[in-house]
Every structure is written in structure tokens, then in C-alpha cells.
Amino acid sequence: MTRDLVSGGQQIHAPDDLKSLLEEIHQQAMKITEGHVANYIPALAEVDPELCGLTLATLDGEVFNVGDTQEQFSIQSISKIFGLMLAMERLGEDLWDRVKMEPSGQAFNSIVQLEWEKGIPRNPMINAGAIVVSDVLVSRYSASKNAVLSLVRSLCGNDNVYADNIVHQSEKEHGHRNAALAHLMKSFGNIDAEVDELLDHYFWQCALTMSCENLARSFTFLANDGICPFSKKKIMSKRDSQRINALLSTSGMYDQSGEFAFTVGVPAKSGVGGGMIAVVPDFGVICSWSPRLNSYGNSARGMYMVRELANRLGLSVY
Ligand code: DON
Numbered sequence: 001m002t003r004d005l006v007s008g009g010q011q012i013h014a015p016d017d018l019k020s021l022l023e024e025i026h027q028q029a030m031k032i033t034e035g036h037v038a039n040y041i042p043a044l045a046e047v048d049p050e051l052c053g054l055t056l057a058t059l060d061g062e063v064f065n066v067g068d069t070q071e072q073f074s075i076q077s078i079s080k081i082f083g084l085m086l087a088m089e090r091l092g093e094d095l096w097d098r099v100k101m102e103p104s105g106q107a108f109n110s111i112v113q114l115e116w117e118k119g120i121p122r123n124p125m126i127n128a129g130a131i132v133v134s135d136v137l138v139s140r141y142s143a144s145k146n147a148v149l150s151l152v153r154s155l156c157g158n159d160n161v162y163a164d165n166i167v168h169q170s171e172k173e174h175g176h177r178n179a180a181l182a183h184l185m186k187s188f189g190n191i192d193a194e195v196d197e198l199l200d201h202y203f204w205q206c207a208l209t210m211s212c213e214n215l216a217r218s219f220t221f222l223a224n225d226g227i228c229p230f231s232k233k234k235i236m237s238k239r240d241s242q243r244i245n246a247l248l249s250t251s252g253m254y255d256q257s258g259e260f261a262f263t264v265g266v267p268a269k270s271g272v273g274g275g276m277i278a279v280v281p282d283f284g285v286i287c288s289w290s291p292r293l294n295s296y297g298n299s300a301r302g303m304y305m306v307r308e309l310a311n312r313l314g315l316s317v318y
Helices: 015-029 042-046 076-098 112-116 127-140 144-156 165-174 176-187 195-206 212-218 238-251 254-263 300-313
Strands: 005-007 010-012 053-058 063-067 208-210 268-270 275-280 284-289
Touching (some): 015 053, 015 300, 053 212, 053 300, 063 212, 076 127, 076 195, 076 238, 076 268, 076 275, 112 176, 127 144, 127 176, 127 195, 144 195, 144 208, 144 212, 165 195, 176 195, 195 208, 208 212, 212 275, 212 284, 238 254, 238 268, 254 300, 275 300
Antiparallel strands (some): 053 063, 053 284, 268 275, 275 284
């Protein structure tokens, strides 16, 4: 293992000890029945609320899976990281004139702040920010969906990533709030593309489905200064991967980001499909998935599992 781990005063030596710890935490999490499956996107309300997976992918190439880690689920806002990676690459520093890097202190789909702040979203992890990022992608790529899909497939090293058409259509039909955000930003001149076209990209991206294991593998480069530990490929510069981790630390868990930093202490991103990834620099990536959400839109069991694992292993970066 890449670093010394201690749990309950005991040094963890063997991968088996780590696997047992994950199993114990997963078992405890299964007792949690708090929260509700997201239903503002009707297709998401169909998912079995009892499903629960926990993956840990370490930088030395080990992957520990407990529970439903091979099920495909809707990654929703976790996809905002993939979009952001491509927009950072295409637009460079100019991106930060169109979207800021401050926590919003508001719900992920809030509109109020956007008018006061003249159509410039607080960060790329709230819906408004991800919609600006989608605008960059549809304006700067001839096939923006293909660009995202090939990025994600190359990051996880297989083709088990696809957009769920039912979720995509469901969001299109019910995404009035996102449409309002896009139109408001267009009125301020912060959107170039046609609103319908960029929303189609945004909803498609949110409808990507992946497994816990694939998500954990995809983001290991963020724990490794931009280098994928499996393929050894340079995915991005160390500075850009530090910047993404900084955004995840301050805004990745929405208006629960402060509490998450306080109680867990690693960069993380959640989605309303119930998924969550947590990046542990120089160690690896944890991915949890369980569909019931707390009032912030973060998975109730996921919060427990990631917090418990981080606390038991002393993973906080602070
Ligand atoms: O646009 C939306 O509202 C969803 N497609 C994504 C929101 C989301 O995952 C926020 N996460 N906590």
C-alpha cells in the first residue's frame, strides 16, 4: 500500500484488513434508511433505494469493492468534473472570466444569486456553472458528446459508460429550472450557443451511467497529480488537477461542502443519482453509491460510508 494506514489504533498491513474495514462500514450503512430518492427527475425515482456500493481504488493499482459496485447508475453531477476538464483544456484561463471559483452557499439549482451576480455562476459545480461549461463544449467541439464519452472511456479504461436515454429525456421534459438558469445567463451575454442545444448536452452528460468501480478508477489521476496510475498517462498538469481538487473541496458537496471538509476532509463530488467520489491525494479514490439523498442532495448512506472510512483511516488532508 502507498501509505501507512492505522484504524482503531491498529496498523493496517494487508489488503485483506482494508477489505474487512470496507465490509464493516458497508454493513453499518445498510441500516441507514434516512433520506429520499431524487424524484424531481422522474426517471431517477424508479431506482431501488436499497442498492449500495463502496469502492476504494488505490494508487498502487488495488481495487476493493463491497456491495453493488458493478451496477450502472446515473452519475448526474459527478459528470460536471468531466465537462470541466474539457472546458479547461479548450478555454484555458478565459474560462474563469465566465465562471468563478467561490462556494455559493446556495442550493445546487438556485437562481437568486445569478441575477445579482450578472449571470456569472459562482463555480462550475453548481448547475449554472456546469451549464456555462456545457456552452463552452457545444461551442468549441464539433461533437461535444463524443468528446465527453471518449474522455470518460479512456479514463476508466473500458467502454462501460453510456448515457441513459430515459433519464436524458426525463430531464429534458422536467428541467425547467435549468432552462431558466440558461436563459438568464444568455440575457447577460454569458451563453453563446442556442439554449436548447446546450441544455441537450448538459442533460445528456448528467444522464451518463457508470459503476462505482469505473468511477473510482476514472478519478485516480486527481489523487496522483494528474497522472493515471493504471495507464501512467498524463491526463492533465499537476496545477490543473490541484485546481479541480480545490473546487471539489470548496463546492463539490454543494452547500454541505463546509460540513464535509470539517467531518471528512477530502475533495469530493456528489450527484443526485446517489453517487459520490472522494479524492484522497497520494492514496486513491473512494466511490460510494446509494440512492437515498439527504436534504442537501447528497447520499445519506454515502456520506456515512465515506466519512467513516476517512475517519477510521485518518485520511483528512487538513
Ligand atoms: O440538473 C440537475 O438538476 C441534475 N441533472 C444534476 C443535479 C445534481 O446531481 C446535483 N447533485 N447533487
